[in-house]
Amino acid sequence: MNVEAPAVWGDTWNTARVIASHDLVGDSEVISTAETNWPRLLTLLSQQRLCGLALSAVDARVFKLAGKQYDELLDQHEMQLALDLQIERLVLACFGQLENLGIDARLLKGPATSHRFYADPALRSFGDADILVRRADFRAAIDAITRIGLSRRREPPRAWFDRYVKAACLVRHDGLEVDVHQMLTPGPYGIIIEPDTLFRTPADRVLIGRRSVACLDPVMAFVHACVHAALGDPSPRFVSLRDVVTILQLGLDATELRQLVSEWQLEPVVARALSLAESVLGIRVEHSVIEGYRSYQPSRRDQWRLSSYDSGASRFDRQSAATFWELRSFRDRAEYAVALALPARTYLRARDSTYSERLRRSMSLARSWRPK
Amino acid sequence: MDQAADRRPTEFGECDEFWCRNPGALTRTTPRSIVISTEKAPAPLSIRGVAMLVWLSLEGVRSTGELSARLEEAGIPANLAHAETRAALRELVEIGAVVAR
Numbered sequence: 247m248n249v250e251a252p253a254v255w256g257d258t259w260n261t262a263r264v265i266a267s268h269d270l271v272g273d274s275e276v277i278s279t280a281e282t283n284w285p286r287l288l289t290l291l292s293q294q295r296l297c298g299l300a301l302s303a304v305d306a307r308v309f310k311l312a313g314k315q316y317d318e319l320l321d322q323h324e325m326q327l328a329l330d331l332q333i334e335r336l337v338l339a340c341f342g343q344l345e346n347l348g349i350d351a352r353l354l355k356g357p358a359t360s361h362r363f364y365a366d367p368a369l370r371s372f373g374d375a376d377i378l379v380r381r382a383d384f385r386a387a388i389d390a391i392t393r394i395g396l397s398r399r400r401e402p403p404r405a406w407f408d409r410y411v412k413a414a415c416l417v418r419h420d421g422l423e424v425d426v427h428q429m430l431t432p433g434p435y436g437i438i439i440e441p442d443t444l445f446r447t448p449a450d451r452v453l454i455g456r457r458s459v460a461c462l463d464p465v466m467a468f469v470h471a472c473v474h475a476a477l478g479d480p481s482p483r484f485v486s487l488r489d490v491v492t493i494l495q496l497g498l499d500a501t502e503l504r505q506l507v508s509e510w511q512l513e514p515v516v517a518r519a520l521s522l523a524e525s526v527l528g529i530r531v532e533h534s535v536i537e538g539y540r541s542y543q544p545s546r547r548d549q550w551r552l553s554s555y556d557s558g559a560s561r562f563d564r565q566s567a568a569t570f571w572e573l574r575s576f577r578d579r580a581e582y583a584v585a586l587a588l589p590a591r592t593y594l595r596a597r598d599s600t601y602s603e604r605l606r607r608s609m610s611l612a613r614s615w616r617p618k
Numbered sequence: 619m620d621q622a623a624d625r626r627p628t629e630f631g632e633c634d635e636f637w638c639r640n641p642g643a644l645t646r647t648t649p650r651s652i653v654i655s656t657e658k659a660p661a662p663l664s665i666r667g668v669a670m671l672v673w674l675s676l677e678g679v680r681s682t683g684e685l686s687a688r689l690e691e692a693g694i695p696a697n698l699a700h701a702e703t704r705a706a707l708r709e710l711v712e713i714g715a716v717v718a719r
Binding site: 301305320323324327328330331332334335366367368454455 | 643647648649651653654
């Protein structure tokens with residue numbers, strides 16, 4: 247997979263790239279921006295959640311800004327930080343609800359990463375909250391969080407289909423979102439990574455305000471950062487790629503990491519995440535733990551799985567078909583196929599589709615996406 | 619501009635202590651301000667200047683040397699720490715929040 251700089255951003259993309267990686271390399275180039283480019287760069291920094299790192303780059307004399315530009319960057323940064331704090335407050339409310347019901351949960355990504363792996367949480371902003379629960383608690387966790395004023399954005403095609411979804415997106419009246427996860431990723435790797443194994447080791451803890459919140463241990467957090475960078479958005483944000491490098495550089499137990507990656511067959515995913523981080527951020531990651539992954543040659547099966555995450559219009563369809571073939575039991579495959587091919591009427595109506603159309607499409611996808 | 623754009627924190631220029639005594643406060647520091655959300659006032663506030671110094675003093679800073687170190691840790695540039703900080707420090711020393719050494 248190759249992520250190219252979107253042409254729409256022009257030179258500003260390279261400026262954002264240097265800002266995103268300025269403290270990951272020994273000698274970063276010194277950059278500035280033309281006044282005419284500044285509004286576009288500020289928009290890009292905001293979209294990529296890089297305002298904190300941009301201020302850090304100014305402080306490190308890597309990024310030169312005029313006084314007015316610096317003030318505008320601070321304004322934008324304060325807005326993003328205000329959003330970060332609102333999300334953290336929502337996280338505390340959600341964990342309070344889950345704890346009251348005895349539901350074990352782990353905070354993922356955003357705040358769990360910024361507080362533990364960055365020198366200052368203001369350097370790593372986020373846009374929503376992600377909370378992982380056990381499969382058996384998935385419905386109860388959704389119900390618990392809806393009781394504090396959030397509602398599910400999209401219902402599954404059939405009630406039983408919840409067994410196979412990665413997460414449910416819950417939205418509050420002001421637009422803030424919480425994703426309740428039971429898997430780390432959709433598609434075939436979501437099935438391969440047995441979700442409940444994420445709970446087999448004691449939780450790490452992160453302090454938010456003065457409350458201690460459970461999260462994944464550093465090795466699992468690194469693996470999750472790789473999964474997110476390699477299998478999430480086909481054009482991952484700079485911060486998602488930075489997370490991979492930042493967590494790695496803080497030191498991980500190499501034996502534990504290799505065991506976990508091997509158990510979940512994630513060698514090609516880690517290799518892809520590292521390769522993406524290096525090529526997009528323009529850095530070389532030096533770490534003994536990763537040498538084996540750098541030279542990893544994916545098998546045909548690995549390539550088949552990975553290709554279902556590539557960009558393209560039918561990405562969701564490809565992932566669904568690959569998931570079908572990855573399910574272990576006949577019953578799971580049957581349930582999965584029926585829910586997608588013959589969803590509830592309300593689901594079908596919302597998508598302006600028909601049963602015959604969905605059935606035809608499902609059979610065609612399942613045939614064309616047989617494992618290689 | 620994006621999702622963050624309509625969530626500008628309220629500017630809160632004057633010293634008011636209700637927030638800094640709140641044990642559930644969530645904070646972020648920028649080179650010119652502290653953005654803070656408390657349980658009583660969950661909508662984040664952006665607090666600048668003197669109020670930031672009071673917050674630092676209430677967080678356990680008890681000398682000007684320690685305060686300088688905390689400002690440096692917080693990434694507050696020297697130029698900002700000068701005029702405003704000196705004036706504020708004098709006030710803090712007067713009210714006994716910071717002990718000058």
